Amino acid sequence: MTQAGRVRSVTLLVLVLISITGSLCLPTYAAHESSAQAAIGLDVRAAFDGNYAPERWLPLTITLRNPGAPLRVQVAAGLPGATSRQMVVVELPGGAETSVPLMAAMDSQAREVQVQVSTDTELLAETTVPVRPRPDERLIGLVSDRPLSLMLPARQDLQQLPLQAFMLDSRSLPEHPAGLSSLSLIVINDLSDQPLSLAQIDALLAWVISGGHLVIGGGVDAAATLATLPAVLRLGSVGEPTELDPVALSDYTGTPASAVLEGVQLRFAPDVIGFGEGRTLLWGRRNLGLGLVTQLAFDPTLRAIANWPGAPVLWDRLLVPTTTSSSQFGATAAFAVEQTRTLASGLGYLPAISLPRSNLLFVLLAIYAIVIGPGVALILRRFDRQAWAWLVVPGIALLMLAVTSAIALNNRSSERIVSQLSVVEQIDGDTARVRSVMGLLSPVDDIVALSLDSAALVRPAPERTSNFGSVYGIEGDLAQDQGQIDVQIRRWEIGGLVAEEMVPLPALDAEILLTPEAIEVRVQNTTGQVLRNVSVVYAGQAVSLGDLPPGGLSSAVWPPPLAALTPRERISNVVLGEALAAGRDVGGQIDRRLLLRETLLNAGAEPLVQAADSGPLVLGWLNVALVPIDVDFRDAARQQVALLIARPRISGTGEAVVPTGWMYLDLQERSVQSCRANGISGVATTTLPVEVPLRLPSAMATFQLEQLRIDLASEREWPNAGVRLELYDWRSASWVAQDFDGPGSLELAAAGSYMQGGRILLRLDGRIAEAGCVLVDAQLRGTLPPQ
């Protein structure tokens, strides 16, 4: 081979090698190019360190880093094995980091949440976040701009309801009450630097009214913290710094407290129950809806508290959830979960289908029935061809069959059904919380487009089975902040979803006016919606005010005529009693629309009535859902029913008579063991003396008592002797024995000293245990001072 030939060969060889290397590298490069866009950074942080209460929402903060070109991605969070996910669409600018909030709908046992980032065609990133259900624990959110740590009792030292606290800075406090739903308590201590936003305050208020317990810290910064909260959450004003009474704290916890306990003077409203003495109250409490607000006079971060050996006992006793009834959802307040489940069971009460127009068909057939007999016979007889009827009659019949079949097929109606039930609860002057469930029924498997308000949070309805049908949770990616959701539904099953939202709604102008002559109930509809069958309910009685158009005003006298003297067990019986009873008679059938209302009352109003300081309620029916969800179902039968719940104010000046039933048993104040007899709450008796605290509604805390009548009854036979009754004299701070051993009524002419802040205390002793459940009621006569 010549030199030139060798050079050519080497050159050729080099070229071949380059080609081979290039061809090998090309796919690698191309793959790199295609995956360059996929290199999305994903970090997920679960609120409350991933701890959650079953069936509630868990806020996630998702951070996305996009090093490539701008992208539009879907971020979805779902539980393992779940058929639906919460999803949000995010625009990712190139080379930037984006943080998005997403609420994950939790079940009762999930240990992880799967988060995926994808485009329409490609999965870009995914990760798993560990979470942990806390069904029987007190989850506490600590909201403070300064470090706040409480010396909580150790888990092993508690018999039940261990405490778990999580620090939340005020910026990350959720703006939707659902985001707080896992918490049973929130302690706010110092928000002087970063006030809460209006949305956060609304969420906090809705959370309290739904059963949360808010604890507001005291101390020198308390005034600034209080200033950020709405008036309804403030129990009073903060005065000068002062030395608090350590003895009361020692007595409360059983551990000697520090001799020096700095705090502030608290000046509470009359309806607040204070703890402590005089000007050195340690804290005060007031019920709000289903929840509770506690305001402390001291800073929980005080060294005297933080390092005090009695602190675990203090926090264990002070940080109590409002509801401690145990259920599968945990021992903490489960109002929202129970309400959702009750509402979902109401989806079985489907509306009647849209009947097709059938009258034309029946008229045509009636004419046909005449024509086919005498009509045909007369015509054929005219031509003396009666035998032709063997051909004419089938001919006309078949022609008629074709015509009527065409009409029938053309007029067939849809089998699709949409049912939406909502509970609308007024939160404050211009906001209402709406919890709405929707059921979709279709004769075919379908994907349905739902349009709804982008602020609504949507999750699948809990599975329910009733006599009227089974409800299952809808499937699909449930977009948040999008307003458009595509869900899959199975044929002939009721697919259910739950939507929650805070909506603007002007408050009802409702008032109960106490005058010397009578008690008047007055409601003006300021909501802008037609309200049907408005009623005011309190103490097992209901006054009906009829329908109220927007702006309409109606009034009535309390108590309602022919009202039952014994409070019935459920509010649905009070409001719908006669209609329900008629339907439940032998051979009767209850209209499903009535059953629907019963369900809504049980879901929305019943828990409020059973709450400690429920006060009177205004109930009205709306024919619109305030969380509008448009369903792309042509010709579907639709049903929308919403129960509006509002609280009337109680007002009046001068002499007034407070009727029986208005004073309620304050079960929280003295750890009274409650019981029920004949559907009425009573006090369970033991061989020990039983204290019975009775309270007027908060708005009547200033009532000045003059004459008192106490009614005593019992579940079992009242002992014929040996029962001692004492009343607490607030002026002399002593128990005063009464010359009355029950049962029946005790009337006292000058009873002013037995009431303070709307409270009366009774003590029953002796053989009272033989009476079993004791029912106590009172009627008062006195004066309401000017407001």
Add this chain to the structure above:
Amino acid sequence: MRVWNWMPVLLNDLRMQLRGSRAALLLTVYVGLGLIAMRLVYNTVAGNLNNGLPMFNAQIGQSLFIGQGLTLQALVVFLAPAATVNSVSAEYERRTYDLLSATPVASVHFLIGKLLAGMAFIALLLVAALPLFSVVLLFGGVGTADVVRVLVVLALTALTGSVLGLFCSALTRRTFSATLLCYALLVAIVGGTLFAANVWSVMHALQPAPPVYGVANPLTAMASALGQTRPPEAAVSERLSPLVLLSLLSQGTVVIQEGERIALPIYRATLGLYGMFSLTAIWISLHLLERRWQVRRYDLVLLLLVVLAVVAGWVTRDWWLAGLSGAA
């Protein structure tokens, strides 16, 4: 063409049947009653849409179909014998039978002609009632198999009723006596079997009577055939079974399997029973007509048919015994 010797009888009867106003009135009454029944069922269902269980269009369609099926069956049960109950006796009463005997028309042709003429009128009534089913179409919920099943039961009931009328007519040779006998038998079959089933139920702690009690009853057979009409395959609608509407007539023909009410297909046994009865009754009627009991050629044909029917019954025993064994 001795095979077609029944044609003159048939044609003559067809001509005669539609003379006068009786047939026209019967058509209007038959269609009108069916329409009224359908409207009543519709009103009842529509009036209770908001009460009790949710109801869907398909279920309303099924309810209407059931109501219509039962009404037509009840009318057929009582009209079919009426169409033939005077067919033989009238010839005797008019003294025309002897004249007919002198023609080439044999008794078997005479009988077949009379039977077909009677059945043709019932078929005319059924065809005239067909447009009523368009109301069912308005709501849906009924399949082709449901319609075929009901039509088969209706047709065989019409055949059996016509044969029964013919048999009574041939037996008594007097229209009045034949009518009395025929309707006494019908009342015994329709009412008696239901009564017996209820008595059995009362004597056995209100348990449903065995299905065999309902086999001979044409209304129970129709109820059983209608009971096969299933609601949509839904947890919701499954709870509202059309069987509720048939509770009285479906005594003993409904079993509960895995929590679900299932109608036993006893109409299959009824079809077999009616088929055998019709064959036998025609055979006996032929001899009653001739008043001679020696073996004729048609006896061999009919014997062959009976044997074939028995063999067919044996081969298909699993199918028609399903209703009687209590296993759906």
